[in-house]
Amino acid sequence: KAGVTQTPRYLIKTRGQQVTLSCSPISGHRSVSWYQQTPGQGLQFLFEYFSETQRNKGNFPGRFSGRQFSNSRSEMNVSTLELGDSALYLCASSLNTGGPETGELFFGEGSRLTVL
Amino acid sequence: EDKVVQSPLSLVVHEGDTVTLNCSYEVTNFRSLLWYKQEKKAPTFLFMLTSSGIEKKSGRLSSILDKKELSSILNITATQTGDSAIYLCAGAQVDQFYFGTGTSLTVIP
Numbered sequence: 022k023a024g025v026t027q028t029p030r031y032l033i034k035t036r037g038q039q040v041t042l043s044c045s046p047i048s049g050h051r052s053v054s055w056y057q058q059t060p061g062q063g064l065q066f067l068f069e070y071f072s073e074t075q076r077n078k079g080n081f082p083g084r085f086s087g088r089q090f091s092n093s094r095s096e097m098n099v100s101t102l103e104l105g106d107s108a109l110y111l112c113a114s115s116l117n118t119g120g121p122e123t124g125e126l127f128f129g130e131g132s133r134l135t136v137l
Numbered sequence: 138e139d140k141v142v143q144s145p146l147s148l149v150v151h152e153g154d155t156v157t158l159n160c161s162y163e164v165t166n167f168r169s170l171l172w173y174k175q176e177k178k179a180p181t182f183l184f185m186l187t188s189s190g191i192e193k194k195s196g197r198l199s200s201i202l203d204k205k206e207l208s209s210i211l212n213i214t215a216t217q218t219g220d221s222a223i224y225l226c227a228g229a230q231v232d233q234f235y236f237g238t239g240t241s242l243t244v245i246p
Contacts, residue, residue, distance in 0.1 A: 025179075054234070063238030064180075064225065077233045111179070125171065126227075126234060128179040 023048065025129035027112050033135045039100040042132045046093050046114030053095040054126070055087060058109040067110075070095055099134075107136045139164045141228045143237035150216055151245050158211040158240045164228035170202050170209045173225040175239070180225055183211070216244045 026045040034040050046053050054069035054077075066079035070089035087097040093114075099106055110133075113126040144159045162170060169187045173180035184193045186202035186209060193200050197220075200211045213220055223239040 052232070056236070061238065064227075064236035066233060066235070069232055071232065125182055125185055126173075127182070128173075130178045 025112060025114050025127050027110075027129035027132050029132055030130065031133045031135075033137060034102050035137050036102055036104060038102050039098060040102060040134060041096055041098045042110055042112075042134075044095045044097075044112030044114075044129060046095070046112075047127055050114035050116055050127070051093055052115045053089055053093060054113050054115075055095070055097050056111045056113065057081075058111055058131070059107075064111065067097065102136045104136050107134060109133050139228070139230075139235050141226060141235045141237040143224075143226055143240050145240060146238065147241040147243070149243045149245060152216060152218060154216050154244075155212065155214045156216060156242065158213075158224050158226075158242070159208065160210070160226035160237060161206075161208045162226075162228035162235070163207060164230060164235055166230045167204075167228055168231060169229045171227045171229060171234070172200055172209070172211050173227070175223045175225055176221075183224075213242075216242075218244050218246055220244050 028043045052071045055067040056064040058064050068087050069077045073089045084100045089095045109131045111131045112129045115126050141162045169185050171185045172183040174183055184200045189202050189204035197214045202209045221244045223241050225239045227234040227236045
Protein backbone atom coordinates (compact mmCIF):
# COMPACT_ATOMS: atom_id res chain seq x y z
CA LYS A 22 0.00 0.00 0.00
CA ALA A 23 1.58 3.28 -1.08
CA GLY A 24 2.11 5.85 1.63
CA VAL A 25 1.41 9.56 1.63
CA THR A 26 3.25 11.25 -1.22
CA GLN A 27 4.26 14.88 -1.18
CA THR A 28 5.76 16.88 -4.01
CA PRO A 29 8.02 18.64 -4.42
CA ARG A 30 10.36 17.47 -1.67
CA TYR A 31 12.53 20.57 -1.72
CA LEU A 32 12.06 24.00 -3.16
CA ILE A 33 13.61 27.42 -2.96
CA LYS A 34 11.62 30.58 -3.57
CA THR A 35 12.17 34.28 -3.09
CA ARG A 36 10.11 36.70 -1.05
CA GLY A 37 6.89 37.73 -2.74
CA GLN A 38 6.58 34.61 -4.86
CA GLN A 39 3.92 32.00 -4.39
CA VAL A 40 4.18 28.25 -4.03
CA THR A 41 1.89 25.26 -4.45
CA LEU A 42 2.54 21.99 -2.65
CA SER A 43 0.83 18.72 -3.46
CA CYS A 44 -0.18 15.75 -1.35
CA SER A 45 -1.56 12.38 -2.40
CA PRO A 46 -3.04 10.51 0.56
CA ILE A 47 -3.10 6.81 1.18
CA SER A 48 -5.71 5.14 -0.98
CA GLY A 49 -9.07 5.16 0.78
CA HIS A 50 -8.18 7.98 3.14
CA ARG A 51 -10.53 10.91 2.83
CA SER A 52 -9.05 13.23 5.41
CA VAL A 53 -5.97 15.27 4.56
CA SER A 54 -4.41 17.73 6.94
CA TRP A 55 -1.45 20.07 6.58
CA TYR A 56 1.10 21.12 9.16
CA GLN A 57 3.96 23.57 9.25
CA GLN A 58 7.00 22.47 11.20
CA THR A 59 9.72 24.88 12.29
CA PRO A 60 12.44 24.45 14.91
CA GLY A 61 11.09 25.37 18.32
CA GLN A 62 7.47 25.65 17.15
CA GLY A 63 6.74 22.02 16.56
CA LEU A 64 3.94 21.04 14.23
CA GLN A 65 1.43 23.78 13.74
CA PHE A 66 -1.89 22.91 12.21
CA LEU A 67 -2.76 24.68 8.97
CA PHE A 68 -6.01 23.08 7.80
CA GLU A 69 -7.85 19.82 7.35
CA TYR A 70 -9.97 18.65 4.44
CA PHE A 71 -12.47 15.85 4.34
CA SER A 72 -14.36 14.95 1.18
CA GLU A 73 -13.34 18.19 -0.53
CA THR A 74 -14.54 20.37 2.36
CA GLN A 75 -12.31 22.32 4.69
CA ARG A 76 -13.41 21.25 8.15
CA ASN A 77 -10.86 23.06 10.24
CA LYS A 78 -8.39 25.85 9.86
CA GLY A 79 -5.50 26.78 12.09
CA ASN A 80 -4.34 30.22 13.04
CA PHE A 81 -2.49 31.19 9.87
CA PRO A 82 -2.98 34.26 7.67
CA GLY A 83 -5.09 34.15 4.54
CA ARG A 84 -1.95 33.81 2.42
CA PHE A 85 -2.14 30.13 3.27
CA SER A 86 -4.89 28.30 1.45
CA GLY A 87 -5.69 24.80 0.35
CA ARG A 88 -8.08 22.60 -1.48
CA GLN A 89 -8.95 18.97 -1.89
CA PHE A 90 -9.98 17.24 -5.07
CA SER A 91 -12.56 14.50 -5.60
CA ASN A 92 -9.80 11.86 -5.56
CA SER A 93 -8.76 13.14 -2.10
CA ARG A 94 -5.51 14.62 -3.37
CA SER A 95 -4.84 17.96 -1.79
CA GLU A 96 -2.86 21.07 -2.57
CA MET A 97 -1.83 23.95 -0.40
CA ASN A 98 -0.82 27.33 -1.67
CA VAL A 99 1.16 30.09 -0.02
CA SER A 100 1.08 33.48 -1.69
CA THR A 101 3.35 36.47 -1.19
CA LEU A 102 6.01 34.40 0.51
CA GLU A 103 7.83 35.78 3.53
CA LEU A 104 11.15 34.71 5.01
CA GLY A 105 9.28 33.27 8.00
CA ASP A 106 7.44 30.83 5.76
CA SER A 107 10.62 28.77 5.45
CA ALA A 108 9.67 25.45 7.02
CA LEU A 109 8.93 21.81 6.49
CA TYR A 110 5.35 21.39 5.35
CA LEU A 111 3.92 18.04 6.27
CA CYS A 112 0.79 16.49 4.92
CA ALA A 113 -1.00 13.71 6.76
CA SER A 114 -3.92 11.52 5.82
CA SER A 115 -6.29 9.42 7.86
CA LEU A 116 -9.46 7.40 7.50
CA ASN A 117 -11.13 9.63 10.06
CA THR A 118 -14.58 8.25 9.75
CA GLY A 119 -15.31 9.30 13.30
CA GLY A 120 -14.31 6.31 15.36
CA PRO A 121 -11.26 6.67 17.60
CA GLU A 122 -9.59 3.69 15.97
CA THR A 123 -9.46 5.57 12.70
CA GLY A 124 -7.79 8.63 14.15
CA GLU A 125 -4.19 7.73 13.37
CA LEU A 126 -2.39 10.17 11.10
CA PHE A 127 -0.05 8.92 8.39
CA PHE A 128 2.52 11.50 7.38
CA GLY A 129 4.28 12.18 4.14
CA GLU A 130 7.97 13.03 4.09
CA GLY A 131 7.25 16.70 3.71
CA SER A 132 8.10 19.54 1.39
CA ARG A 133 10.97 21.64 2.63
CA LEU A 134 10.47 25.24 1.57
CA THR A 135 13.25 27.80 1.77
CA VAL A 136 12.37 31.43 1.17
CA LEU A 137 15.28 33.72 0.32
CA GLU B 138 -7.20 27.30 24.17
CA ASP B 139 -6.39 23.72 23.22
CA LYS B 140 -2.74 22.84 23.74
CA VAL B 141 -0.27 20.05 24.29
CA VAL B 142 2.91 20.52 26.28
CA GLN B 143 5.83 18.13 26.26
CA SER B 144 8.73 17.87 28.65
CA PRO B 145 11.63 17.88 28.70
CA LEU B 146 12.36 19.78 25.51
CA SER B 147 15.56 17.85 25.03
CA LEU B 148 17.34 14.99 26.67
CA VAL B 149 20.77 13.42 26.29
CA VAL B 150 21.33 9.94 27.68
CA HIS B 151 23.78 7.07 27.33
CA GLU B 152 22.99 3.81 25.65
CA GLY B 153 21.27 1.45 28.04
CA ASP B 154 19.59 4.19 30.05
CA THR B 155 15.82 4.30 30.58
CA VAL B 156 14.01 7.51 29.69
CA THR B 157 10.54 8.87 30.42
CA LEU B 158 9.00 11.51 28.20
CA ASN B 159 6.03 13.52 29.39
CA CYS B 160 3.03 14.93 27.61
CA SER B 161 0.22 16.96 29.13
CA TYR B 162 -2.82 18.06 27.21
CA GLU B 163 -5.74 20.43 27.36
CA VAL B 164 -7.90 19.41 24.42
CA THR B 165 -11.63 19.90 24.32
CA ASN B 166 -13.68 16.93 23.07
CA PHE B 167 -10.60 14.80 23.54
CA ARG B 168 -10.69 11.44 21.76
CA SER B 169 -7.17 10.04 21.89
CA LEU B 170 -3.53 10.75 22.46
CA LEU B 171 -0.93 9.75 19.92
CA TRP B 172 2.84 9.41 20.04
CA TYR B 173 5.07 9.76 17.00
CA LYS B 174 8.79 9.38 16.40
CA GLN B 175 10.42 11.75 13.94
CA GLU B 176 13.92 11.18 12.68
CA LYS B 177 15.08 13.06 9.61
CA LYS B 178 11.79 12.92 7.79
CA ALA B 179 8.17 11.90 8.27
CA PRO B 180 6.88 11.30 11.79
CA THR B 181 6.12 7.63 12.23
CA PHE B 182 3.33 6.35 14.43
CA LEU B 183 4.15 4.75 17.77
CA PHE B 184 1.01 4.55 19.88
CA MET B 185 -2.57 5.69 20.06
CA LEU B 186 -4.10 5.76 23.54
CA THR B 187 -7.79 6.13 24.19
CA SER B 188 -8.31 4.46 27.56
CA SER B 189 -6.85 5.62 30.83
CA GLY B 190 -4.53 3.29 32.73
CA ILE B 191 -3.99 0.73 30.00
CA GLU B 192 -0.35 0.42 29.03
CA LYS B 193 0.56 -0.12 25.42
CA LYS B 194 3.87 -1.76 24.64
CA SER B 195 5.99 -2.23 21.57
CA GLY B 196 9.36 -3.77 22.24
CA ARG B 197 11.33 -1.45 24.49
CA LEU B 198 8.74 1.32 24.21
CA SER B 199 5.64 1.66 26.32
CA SER B 200 3.08 4.35 26.95
CA ILE B 201 0.16 5.01 29.23
CA LEU B 202 -2.59 7.60 29.40
CA ASP B 203 -3.94 9.23 32.55
CA LYS B 204 -7.19 10.99 31.75
CA LYS B 205 -7.59 12.25 35.28
CA GLU B 206 -4.26 14.04 35.13
CA LEU B 207 -4.64 14.87 31.42
CA SER B 208 -1.24 13.41 30.73
CA SER B 209 0.68 10.61 29.14
CA ILE B 210 4.17 9.21 29.42
CA LEU B 211 6.35 7.41 26.94
CA ASN B 212 8.98 5.10 28.38
CA ILE B 213 11.96 3.78 26.51
CA THR B 214 14.06 1.15 28.25
CA ALA B 215 17.60 0.06 27.34
CA THR B 216 17.96 2.97 24.94
CA GLN B 217 19.94 2.55 21.73
CA THR B 218 21.48 5.11 19.38
CA GLY B 219 18.67 4.36 16.94
CA ASP B 220 16.23 5.82 19.45
CA SER B 221 17.71 9.28 18.84
CA ALA B 222 14.85 11.30 17.39
CA ILE B 223 12.22 13.88 18.19
CA TYR B 224 9.24 12.36 19.97
CA LEU B 225 5.95 14.10 19.35
CA CYS B 226 2.70 13.68 21.16
CA ALA B 227 -0.65 14.88 19.92
CA GLY B 228 -4.07 15.25 21.47
CA ALA B 229 -6.79 14.34 19.01
CA GLN B 230 -10.30 15.56 18.54
CA VAL B 231 -12.46 14.04 15.82
CA ASP B 232 -11.04 16.20 13.09
CA GLN B 233 -8.04 18.01 14.52
CA PHE B 234 -4.80 17.09 16.21
CA TYR B 235 -2.86 19.32 18.55
CA PHE B 236 0.84 18.58 18.63
CA GLY B 237 3.37 19.45 21.25
CA THR B 238 6.74 20.88 20.25
CA GLY B 239 8.37 17.54 20.84
CA THR B 240 11.14 16.12 22.99
CA SER B 241 14.50 15.77 21.28
CA LEU B 242 16.22 12.63 22.50
CA THR B 243 19.89 12.01 21.85
CA VAL B 244 21.37 8.65 22.82
CA ILE B 245 25.16 8.63 23.14
CA PRO B 246 27.04 5.35 22.54
